[in-house]
Amino acid sequence: MGVPEHVLVVGAGLGGLRTVEDLRRAGYEGRIGLVGAEDALPYDRPPLSKQYLAGERDRAAIDLTTADDLDELGVRLHLGRAAVALRPGADGHEVELDDGSALHADAVVLAVGAAARAPDGGAGVHVLRTADDAGTLRAALATASSLLVVGAGFVGAEVASTATAAGIPVTVLEAAPVPLARALGAQVGALAARLMTEGGVDLRCNARITALSGTGAESADGSTVTADVVVAGIGTRLDLGWLDGTGVDLSGGIPCDTRGRVEGLDGVWAVGDAAAWTDPVHGDRPRHEHWTSATDQAAAVARDIAGDVAGAGLPPQAVPYVWSDQFGLKIQLIGRPELADAVLPLHGEAFGDDGDTGGPIRGTVVGYLSGGELVAVAGFGAARRIARYRRPLAERASRDAVLAFRDALG
Ligand SMILES: Cc1cc2nc3c(=O)[nH]c(=O)nc-3n(C[C@H](O)[C@H](O)[C@H](O)COP(=O)(O)OP(=O)(O)OC[C@H]3O[C@@H](n4cnc5c(N)ncnc54)[C@H](O)[C@@H]3O)c2cc1C
Known part of the structure; x- marks a missing residue:
C-alpha cells in the first residue's frame, strides 16, 4: 500500500494523539480523523493518581493538547463518539460510530487503550x-x-x-x-x-x-x-468486542507485528495499552500498559504510515519503560521482568542475595536475568543510575558483564 489518503485514528488518548501529531511531523499531508469515546480532548492519565488527585493540578493542566492545535494540524475530531464496528475492505475500511454514522479511511490506527x-x-x-x-x-x-x-x-x-x-x-x-x-x-x-x-x-x-x-x-x-x-x-480489561467481526484473535490484545501492523488486517495498525506488538528479541507478543510504550509505538506507526517521507527510517522497537511515583520515591522499571528466572542485586543497601535487607530503599537497583542474560532493571529513587542500564539491557548482557558494568559505574 502507498501513502494513504485518509488516516482514521480510533481512540483519542495518549497513543491516538501522538499518532496524529507524529503523522504530521513525519510529513504526512493527507486527511486525518480522530475518534474518541470520551467527550474530552486528549489528556494525560499519570497525574490522575498523583498531582491531579492530590489537588496540585487542575483539570486544564492535564490536557495534552488544545482544539486549536489539533485544528492547526488539520485533524478532524469526532469526540464523544465510540467506534462500534470495523469493516475491512479491499479499497479501504469502514468504521461505524455509535450514532450510526460511518467513516471511511484507507488506514486505521487503533489506539483504544484499556478500561x-x-x-x-x-x-x-x-x-x-x-x-x-x-x-x-x-x-x-x-x-x-x-x-x-x-x-x-x-x-x-x-x-x-x-x-x-x-x-x-x-x-x-x-x-x-x-x-x-x-x-x-x-x-x-x-x-x-x-x-x-x-x-x-x-x-x-x-x-x-x-x-x-x-x-x-x-x-x-x-x-x-x-x-x-x-x-x-x-x-484493566480490554473493550475490544466491537472488533469481533474482523475475525482477528483478540484474546491477548490486538496482535501486531514488530511495526504495529495488525496481523491479518491490511492497512490497520494498533498502538498503546491495547496493542500486543511482536517483541523482535523474544518473539512473543506482550502488551505494555506504559505511557512511554504508547508514545514510542505512535512514533513508529506514524512513520510507517507516512512512508518515511522524512527519510529518517523506522525507529528500532524501544525497550519497555514504566515509572511510578509513590511514598516519596520514583520506582522505575526498564525491560521485561516477567521473563526473569533470577534477580541480581546491583546498587544500594536494601536488596541483597537473600532479598530485602531492611536497609534504606532509596538508591536501590536490582537486575532481572533470564537464562543468565539481563532482561530488566528496577530502580527505587535511582533515576540516574537506572538510565545507564539501557545499553546492557539492549545487549542482553551476561551476569558477569552486568556485574563488571555495575563495578565500572562505581
Ligand atoms: C491513574 C493512572 C496512572 C498512570 N500512571 C502511569 C505512570 O505513572 N507511568 C506510566 O508509564 N503509565 C502510567 N499509566 C498508564 C498510561 O496512562 C497508559 O499506558 C496510556 O494512557 C496508554 O495510552 P493509550 O492511548 O493506549 O490509552 P488511553 O490513554 O486509555 O486512551 C484510549 C482512549 O480511547 C478511547 N476509546 C476506547 N474505545 C474506543 C472506541 N471503541 N471508540 C472510540 N474511542 C475509544 C478511550 O475512551 C480513551 O480515551 C497510568 C494510567 C492510569 C489510569
Whole structure:
C-alpha cells in the first residue's frame, strides 16, 4: 500500500494523539480523523493518581493538547463518539460510530487503550481510569477520614500514597504476597511492601476478600475493614468486542507485528495499552500498559504510515519503560521482568542475595536475568543510575558483564 489518503485514528488518548501529531511531523499531508469515546480532548492519565488527585493540578493542566492545535494540524475530531464496528475492505475500511454514522479511511490506527476492571458486586466502589473517575475520587477524598484500597498494583499504590500524603489513614488489601507483584516479582515487590508500610499504610497482603462495598470489605479470615472511601485498583480489561467481526484473535490484545501492523488486517495498525506488538528479541507478543510504550509505538506507526517521507527510517522497537511515583520515591522499571528466572542485586543497601535487607530503599537497583542474560532493571529513587542500564539491557548482557558494568559505574 502507498501513502494513504485518509488516516482514521480510533481512540483519542495518549497513543491516538501522538499518532496524529507524529503523522504530521513525519510529513504526512493527507486527511486525518480522530475518534474518541470520551467527550474530552486528549489528556494525560499519570497525574490522575498523583498531582491531579492530590489537588496540585487542575483539570486544564492535564490536557495534552488544545482544539486549536489539533485544528492547526488539520485533524478532524469526532469526540464523544465510540467506534462500534470495523469493516475491512479491499479499497479501504469502514468504521461505524455509535450514532450510526460511518467513516471511511484507507488506514486505521487503533489506539483504544484499556478500561478499569470493576470489582464484582462492589457498588459504590471507585475505580480510576478517566479524568471523570479521578474528579469523583478527588471530591470524595476531600472529606474522607479513611480510605480502603483494594489491589496494590501501580494505580492502587499511587492512590494510597497520595491519600497518605494528604493525611488520610489508608488500608490496602492485596491478594498477592507483596504489592506490585506482577510488575516487580515477589522478591523485589518486598521493597514496595516496606516502602508502603514505612509510609504509614496498613498493608494486608494475601487477602481473600469475600464481600466488598463502598463502605468496606470482609475477608475470608473473618477480618473486616470499614472506610469512608473504597477504591479498587485491580487491573484493566480490554473493550475490544466491537472488533469481533474482523475475525482477528483478540484474546491477548490486538496482535501486531514488530511495526504495529495488525496481523491479518491490511492497512490497520494498533498502538498503546491495547496493542500486543511482536517483541523482535523474544518473539512473543506482550502488551505494555506504559505511557512511554504508547508514545514510542505512535512514533513508529506514524512513520510507517507516512512512508518515511522524512527519510529518517523506522525507529528500532524501544525497550519497555514504566515509572511510578509513590511514598516519596520514583520506582522505575526498564525491560521485561516477567521473563526473569533470577534477580541480581546491583546498587544500594536494601536488596541483597537473600532479598530485602531492611536497609534504606532509596538508591536501590536490582537486575532481572533470564537464562543468565539481563532482561530488566528496577530502580527505587535511582533515576540516574537506572538510565545507564539501557545499553546492557539492549545487549542482553551476561551476569558477569552486568556485574563488571555495575563495578565500572562505581
Ligand atoms: C491513574 C493512572 C496512572 C498512570 N500512571 C502511569 C505512570 O505513572 N507511568 C506510566 O508509564 N503509565 C502510567 N499509566 C498508564 C498510561 O496512562 C497508559 O499506558 C496510556 O494512557 C496508554 O495510552 P493509550 O492511548 O493506549 O490509552 P488511553 O490513554 O486509555 O486512551 C484510549 C482512549 O480511547 C478511547 N476509546 C476506547 N474505545 C474506543 C472506541 N471503541 N471508540 C472510540 N474511542 C475509544 C478511550 O475512551 C480513551 O480515551 C497510568 C494510567 C492510569 C489510569
